[in-house]
Amino acid sequence: MTATVTTPGPRRARFISKKAVLPWLFLAPGLLLALVFKFLPMGKGVWLSFFEVRPFLGDQWVGLDNYTRVLTDHRFQDAIGHTLVLGVGMSLGGILVGSALALLLEGQARSLKIIRTAVFLPVVTATAVVGEMWRLMYYPTSDGLINSGLGLLGLGPVPYLDNPDTALWATMAMGIWMLAPYNMVIILAGLAGVDRSLYEAAAMDGVSLWQRLRHITLPAIRPALGIVLTLAAIRGLRVFTEVYVLTGGGPAGSTDVWMTRAYTLGFTRNDIGGASAASVVLLCVTLLLTVTVNYLRKRGDVR
Amino acid sequence: MRDRRRCIAMRLRRVHRLAATLTVSGLLFGTAACGSGSGSARAGDPNTLEVWTRSDPESAQTYDRVFAAFTKKTGIKVDHQPVMNFDQQLQSRASVKDLPDVMINDTALMGSYQAQGLLKPITPASISGHDEITAKSWSSTVGLDGKHYGIPYSRQAMTLFVRKDWREKLGLPQPKTWQDTLALAKAFAGRDPDGDGKKNTYGMVVPGSAQNGYVAWWGASYLWQGGVQILRKEGSGYRPAMDSAAALRTVTWMKKNLFCGDNGVIQPSALTSVTANTTNFQDGNAGMYLTGPYNISTFDKALGKDKYEVLPAPSGPAGNNDVLADGENIYFGARTGKAKQEQTLAAFLVSPEGQELAMTGDHQPVVRIPVNSTLDAAKVRDDPRWSVVQKAYETASVQFPNAPNFAPIKQDTADALNAIFTYCGSDVSSGLKELNDTLAGDLKDQDLLK
Numbered sequence A: 001m002t003a004t005v006t007t008p009g010p011r012r013a014r015f016i017s018k019k020a021v022l023p024w025l026f027l028a029p030g031l032l033l034a035l036v037f038k039f040l041p042m043g044k045g046v047w048l049s050f051f052e053v054r055p056f057l058g059d060q061w062v063g064l065d066n067y068t069r070v071l072t073d074h075r076f077q078d079a080i081g082h083t084l085v086l087g088v089g090m091s092l093g094g095i096l097v098g099s100a101l102a103l104l105l106e107g108q109a110r111s112l113k114i115i116r117t118a119v120f121l122p123v124v125t126a127t128a129v130v131g132e133m134w135r136l137m138y139y140p141t142s143d144g145l146i147n148s149g150l151g152l153l154g155l156g157p158v159p160y161l162d163n164p165d166t167a168l169w170a171t172m173a174m175g176i177w178m179l180a181p182y183n184m185v186i187i188l189a190g191l192a193g194v195d196r197s198l199y200e201a202a203a204m205d206g207v208s209l210w211q212r213l214r215h216i217t218l219p220a221i222r223p224a225l226g227i228v229l230t231l232a233a234i235r236g237l238r239v240f241t242e243v244y245v246l247t248g249g250g251p252a253g254s255t256d257v258w259m260t261r262a263y264t265l266g267f268t269r270n271d272i273g274g275a276s277a278a279s280v281v282l283l284c285v286t287l288l289l290t291v292t293v294n295y296l297r298k299r300g301d302v303r
Numbered sequence B: 001m002r003d004r005r006r007c008i009a010m011r012l013r014r015v016h017r018l019a020a021t022l023t024v025s026g027l028l029f030g031t032a033a034c035g036s037g038s039g040s041a042r043a044g045d046p047n048t049l050e051v052w053t054r055s056d057p058e059s060a061q062t063y064d065r066v067f068a069a070f071t072k073k074t075g076i077k078v079d080h081q082p083v084m085n086f087d088q089q090l091q092s093r094a095s096v097k098d099l100p101d102v103m104i105n106d107t108a109l110m111g112s113y114q115a116q117g118l119l120k121p122i123t124p125a126s127i128s129g130h131d132e133i134t135a136k137s138w139s140s141t142v143g144l145d146g147k148h149y150g151i152p153y154s155r156q157a158m159t160l161f162v163r164k165d166w167r168e169k170l171g172l173p174q175p176k177t178w179q180d181t182l183a184l185a186k187a188f189a190g191r192d193p194d195g196d197g198k199k200n201t202y203g204m205v206v207p208g209s210a211q212n213g214y215v216a217w218w219g220a221s222y223l224w225q226g227g228v229q230i231l232r233k234e235g236s237g238y239r240p241a242m243d244s245a246a247a248l249r250t251v252t253w254m255k256k257n258l259f260c261g262d263n264g265v266i267q268p269s270a271l272t273s274v275t276a277n278t279t280n281f282q283d284g285n286a287g288m289y290l291t292g293p294y295n296i297s298t299f300d301k302a303l304g305k306d307k308y309e310v311l312p313a314p315s316g317p318a319g320n321n322d323v324l325a326d327g328e329n330i331y332f333g334a335r336t337g338k339a340k341q342e343q344t345l346a347a348f349l350v351s352p353e354g355q356e357l358a359m360t361g362d363h364q365p366v367v368r369i370p371v372n373s374t375l376d377a378a379k380v381r382d383d384p385r386w387s388v389v390q391k392a393y394e395t396a397s398v399q400f401p402n403a404p405n406f407a408p409i410k411q412d413t414a415d416a417l418n419a420i421f422t423y424c425g426s427d428v429s430s431g432l433k434e435l436n437d438t439l440a441g442d443l444k445d446q447d448l449l450k
Helices: A002-006 A008-048 A065-072 A074-104 A110-124 A127-137 A145-152 A167-192 A196-205 A209-220 A222-237 A241-246 A258-268 A272-302 B002-036 B040-044 B057-074 B086-095 B107-115 B135-139 B164-170 B178-190 B211-225 B245-259 B293-302 B339-350 B352-359 B377-381 B385-395 B406-422 B428-445
Strands: B048-053 B077-082 B102-106 B151-157 B159-163 B202-205 B231-234 B237-240 B286-291 B308-311 B323-332 B397-399
Touching: A008 A272, A065 A074, A065 A272, A074 A167, A074 A222, A074 A258, A110 A167, A127 A145, A127 A167, A127 A241, A167 A209, A167 A222, A167 A241, A196 A209, A209 A222, A222 A272, A241 A258, A258 A272, A258 B086, A258 B406, B048 B057, B048 B086, B048 B339, B057 B077, B057 B339, B057 B352, B102 B107, B102 B339, B107 B323, B107 B406, B135 B151, B151 B293, B151 B339, B151 B385, B159 B164, B159 B178, B159 B293, B159 B385, B164 B178, B164 B308, B178 B202, B178 B286, B211 B245, B211 B286, B211 B323, B211 B406, B237 B428, B245 B406, B245 B428, B293 B308, B293 B385, B308 B385, B323 B339, B323 B385, B339 B352, B352 B377, B377 B385, B385 B397, B406 B428
Parallel strands: B048 B077, B048 B102, B202 B286, B323 B397
Antiparallel strands: B102 B323, B151 B323, B159 B286, B159 B308, B231 B237
């Protein structure tokens, strides 16, 4: 009796340990690559943020000086404001336009597939190329595509990028144009899972379009929206290429965002310690925001 | 039951083998990826120099030709790495303390490199042919401690490129003063010089973005012509000088006439333009461009030699026509043990043969004005326009001081100028005062404020 009980014990333990090891073995290459190319450089970045970096003269420990410098610099403070405006605007705009596109382009028809592919194109185009293209579209004379359109209406031309009052909004519009199709795909996947019979039941009850959206569609795509929101929050904060290509942070720093400031600090002013500190602050804020968004999403799901 | 167990065991073995293969390949990939940038193999070969140049594929071909001639002559091999985003790559390599043996890059970066300890000091006498380089050129490679940290390789000065056909069509003279320039710019913008009946031309091209300090780079010539100094040397240190009456006068003139004046004096979107996207001159819709002579080959191809002329910059209120001079130096990376080979390469690069090779050929030349005083740029190229550039460099040029770390000074000046030019209603005096305080902070950070 005892023997029959004890014998499978170690066997099972061995089996479980093998089972436990196996996923790690599969993960090992990826983890190793992540360690070498992501986590070690990230750790090095955190480490460097406490130094005045001078590789050949010896790095000097400066404690939290770099952080103080970055956080009290008025250009960085302005950049926080621009980053938040741009991040929130691009995220919400991207979700709204993405949802609208998804609702419009949902369905099985072949023509819809072609339109969906066309709409998705901005996502697969390099950001630098998109930036250059939008620079041309925003060209501040009647030769520019958008201004020539305005000209037909008897308006303009508007110097979108050269006016500090409009540059940030113009950058945001380009960001939304790039983000919306990506969100559209995720929301389309969410829409595909909506129970059709609910729509039929709703139609029989004679509910309005808005009620259908509010009580059937929105609850069904809530998980998809949660994912989109998390991704948008992260992407919104680390926005860089769009701004760098389109305006370079100008004019008069009116489109400077956190990442363009960090880049200028690191690679124009060669202040690697300060740039590292700025990047670490961004990492912490992004982490905090992601955790908060996830927490709120989960709480919403439970409710 | 036993069959099932054997089947599971086999499956596990197969999985283990696969996992092992994946792990090993992952490791190999990891090491290969790590190894590729280290340059350890090259570093071990005493007869091979790793040389970095900041060049695009076009100019890299000229460098390749120069290095091939050097290897043929001396037997020393060159592992040439043309790098586009030079500073970013160099900082990455510096962080692992493995620098290239020789670097050819901008003169103005010397202070920044020296501050980080990236450069080996150089004794001019150790470079054969050093006496053929002028004292003016050598003086630009002296660091804060009085030692040389670079060897002059190529020099250039800005000149004014003007659409000759437009100017002659409108019957206007070559501009000699700022007033002439402004009048010509207004005529180019308003009197339809291309004759197509549309108001689609602009007076002059300005790369006015603060990105990478462009507006300070372009605007420096105007500042000097207005009698402005960005920094003033005082004893062993510096003081910022952007709060002077001359600075106020000059920046106000630029703001009023170029940026906030008549529409069309400068091209649209100037405030967010860098040189790469400021193509109005070669596109044929702007009439003037104060810029470096490296554009000559581009303009020849895009416009044609006969369409434009190369003129010395017009004089400003200070009575001079000083322009920004810059160029490239040869730097030796710190802590490499190949001093002899490096000196041999530098001697070849500054020799008449090395300089001529780099000034000619089918691809973009990498030496503009030769640093070797036995050569004449116009004669080597058989093109008299180059004598205008050489004369501007020799007689009417100022370089950014490169002994302090000038990178933050240039960036802060650009940020301030871009802001002043953007807000047309703003007060220039308070903008310059703020800039002066920022520059004082930069100098203080470098322990150079007097």
